[in-house]
Amino acid sequence: MLHEVPGKEDILLASDRIKPFIHRTAVLTSKAIDSIAGIQIFFKCENFQKAGAFKARGATNAVFSYSDTELANGVATHSSGNHAAALSMAASNRGIPAYIVMPSNSSKVKIAAVESYGGIITFCEPTLMAREETLARVLSKENALEVHPYNNSRIIAGQATACLELIEDSPELDVIMAPVGGGGLLSGTALTSFFFSGHSKVIAAEPAGANDAYQSFYQKKFIPSIDPQTIADGLRTSLGSITFPIILEKVSDILLAGEGDIVSAMKLIWERMKIIVEPSSAVPLAALLNHKKDFRGLKVGIILSGGNVDLSDLPW
């Protein structure tokens, strides 16, 4: 049984458990971006992950670590984003239903992704309250198991495996960067770095227009995300009661990036690396380029969190 904070063993077990269902994604480098940044960067390409984002790791680990009894009536969550598709995919792989509460203004692309994995969608008003109420109703009606997108130690242990592969595939990294929204990827990354690297510092990146994690981190108390304004749609959520303490203890710093810098960094990755990343993925590079001199001489790993973007609605 997992404790609230995943241990070393939980992350290793997660890595073995999810292997048949996820991609071991490539770690790519770009001489052009290195020369702009003035350092060596190793990009862990979770944009190439199943269902298009690292979320497949956590969802798969959660769904495959619960018992048949716990999963007897399927799983449920509310999400407008990558967790919805990831949980639907994991549930489909395990042969159980996934009930997904989605705000009525979710993008067509995201709705189609959930449907393609057989997720059963209930639409609701696009407010957090409506999402939570609708999910409560679905949970009680279906008697399904809720799988929270990040405040769940099985999810965190799953997300932690991206960094495990990055460490295995890259030369010794001085810094590992991940974006922070609810903190599932970030707390997992920090735990992996702590257990398996020892010396790599973990630095988070957050949009300046959704800087609740930054404020929480420096005020050392939980500040919720209220009215976040950012194109990085994966990073608008608040930290969780499990993720925040891990981040407070194991993350070295949180750097901010403005909207223009995020779009520029995203375009830079598209143009120079010829790969598609979503805005949230570009936040660490944007923050790094804003603080270039602090990184001089370091080897930096960046987790490109996902590649799900509406190609008909690009920010340039």
Added chain:
Amino acid sequence: MLHEVPGKEDILLASDRIKPFIHRTAVLTSKAIDSIAGIQIFFKCENFQKAGAFKARGATNAVFSYSDTELANGVATHSSGNHAAALSMAASNRGIPAYIVMPSNSSKVKIAAVESYGGIITFCEPTLMAREETLARVLSKENALEVHPYNNSRIIAGQATACLELIEDSPELDVIMAPVGGGGLLSGTALTSFFFSGHSKVIAAEPAGANDAYQSFYQKKFIPSIDPQTIADGLRTSLGSITFPIILEKVSDILLAGEGDIVSAMKLIWERMKIIVEPSSAVPLAALLNHKKDFRGLKVGIILSGGNVDLSDLPW
């Protein structure tokens, strides 16, 4: 000394010669696209190539196979596209000047790419006649060596190395597909398949709106490309006196794709593979999807020719 048509040895020599200067690009697969196509496809990702396209192979092979005497005054070409940047890069690697004649309406992105490799640009009116006249003037003024984008056996031998790597990295392919413009990539691919695979058929793909190679192939006489209408900007040129006979002899078929199909295939690759390819790269997949039933049960390799696209001007 190379003959007009590169031999087996020329392709192997080219492969060794260019190795230090180019990427061995990945061969990627996509379950989603395989399931749409109903077959297994292996994508050779020349969109990840140096300077963003397979053209780096031919240009590097040419520039590094000529003697110091031949190159004493540098190289020159006219090109609005990927050959311009590739030749500039190769020349810069060899430490010689590259004189590039570009039409005045070339995209900013392409001009910037040439400049970034130190190419010396002369602009001219956007007509073939103006390009040829301007190049003749530059050649006589600078006494530089002309390196034609495709009708040059050293270029063809270089382009042939993409298929060589594809064959090495993929399971036995029944069909290898490449787009056809001037025929440098296609003739090189056909030669490599003939020399090193033996049994793989080579099938070309061409935009229906620029079907001069298709017409030439089936009428068995050279038909020039006049007023081509296609978004696939790399495929608007006519076949050459060296490339056409190779294609006539060694290519099994040329399939056509309409503009809508090209854009859809391009978007499919972006969305499902999360990689950026230019329209020309999408023509083979578009043609394959138009002729699905002819490919049933086959393993197909597709050369994704390049990834240089103006992100501010996308076709959707």
